[in-house]
Amino acid sequence: MRFDIITVLPGLLESPFAHSILQRAQKKGLSEIIVHNLRDYSLSKHKNVDDYPYGGGSGMVMSIEPFAACIESLMNERHYDEVIFMTPDGKTLNQTMANELSGFTNIMILCGHYKGIDQRIRDLFVTREISIGDYVLSGGELPAAVLVDAIVRLLPGVLSDETSALSDSFQGELLDAPVYTRPADWRGNKVPDILLSGNQAKIDEWRYEQALERTRQRRPDLLK
Incomplete structure (x- = not known):
C-alpha cells in the first residue's frame, strides 16, 4: 500500500514514519510512504506557496498552482483510490473508516497550513476530507501521520499477531x-x-x- 503525502513541512513527518510499526511495515515492503515537499512545485522565485485571501481577512491561503502541479504529476504516474485532505471540517476519523481505507492500494494525502488551501483544490481534486477531532492544529501533518498509522497497522503482516488489530x-x-x-x-x-x-x-x-x-x-x- 502506497501513501503520497504533500506537505510544506516534510521534516515534521520524518520521525513518525521512522519508528515502530510504521518503520517495520516499510522495511517489510508492506507499505510505502513518500513525502513530497510542496515548495518543490512552486513557481515563485522564493518558493512561496501561499498568498493573501481574496476578500480580505486574516491569515494566508495556500496557493492553487503548487498543489495542482504536485497532484497532477503524481496522478500521471499512477491511479489513486483516494485523494484525502486533512481538515477540521472533514468527517471525523473512526475505526470503520480506517478499516475501509486499509483495503486500498494508493492514497494521496494533502496537508494544509496557514488559513487553509484554495477551495478549488478541494473542489477539483479531493475525494475525501478527514478530521481527527473537533479542534484546530497548526497544519495537517500530524493528522496525516495519525491517519497513516491507523491504516497501516491493519495491513496483513504488519503486526506480529494479525488478530491483535481485530480486538482493538x-x-x-x-x-x-x-x-x-x-x-x-x-x-x-x-x-x-x-x-x-x-x-x-x-x-x-x-x-x-x-x-x-x-x-x-x-x-x-x-x-x-
Whole structure:
C-alpha cells in the first residue's frame, strides 16, 4: 500500500514514519510512504506557496498552482483510490473508516497550513476530507501521520499477531476489555481469576462483558 503525502513541512513527518510499526511495515515492503515537499512545485522565485485571501481577512491561503502541479504529476504516474485532505471540517476519523481505507492500494494525502488551501483544490481534486477531532492544529501533518498509522497497522503482516488489530477498541463498536500481564499478584492487586482459569470460552465471555460495560460507562453513544 502506497501513501503520497504533500506537505510544506516534510521534516515534521520524518520521525513518525521512522519508528515502530510504521518503520517495520516499510522495511517489510508492506507499505510505502513518500513525502513530497510542496515548495518543490512552486513557481515563485522564493518558493512561496501561499498568498493573501481574496476578500480580505486574516491569515494566508495556500496557493492553487503548487498543489495542482504536485497532484497532477503524481496522478500521471499512477491511479489513486483516494485523494484525502486533512481538515477540521472533514468527517471525523473512526475505526470503520480506517478499516475501509486499509483495503486500498494508493492514497494521496494533502496537508494544509496557514488559513487553509484554495477551495478549488478541494473542489477539483479531493475525494475525501478527514478530521481527527473537533479542534484546530497548526497544519495537517500530524493528522496525516495519525491517519497513516491507523491504516497501516491493519495491513496483513504488519503486526506480529494479525488478530491483535481485530480486538482493538472500536472494532465491533466496543471499547477494549481490561488487559493484564505478569505478575498475577502485585502488592495484593490480583489479576481476575477467570483469566488464569485456562477456560478460553469463559475468558472470551468475560472479555466481551467487560468491553460492553466499559463502553456503556465511557462511550454510551457507541451502543446506539
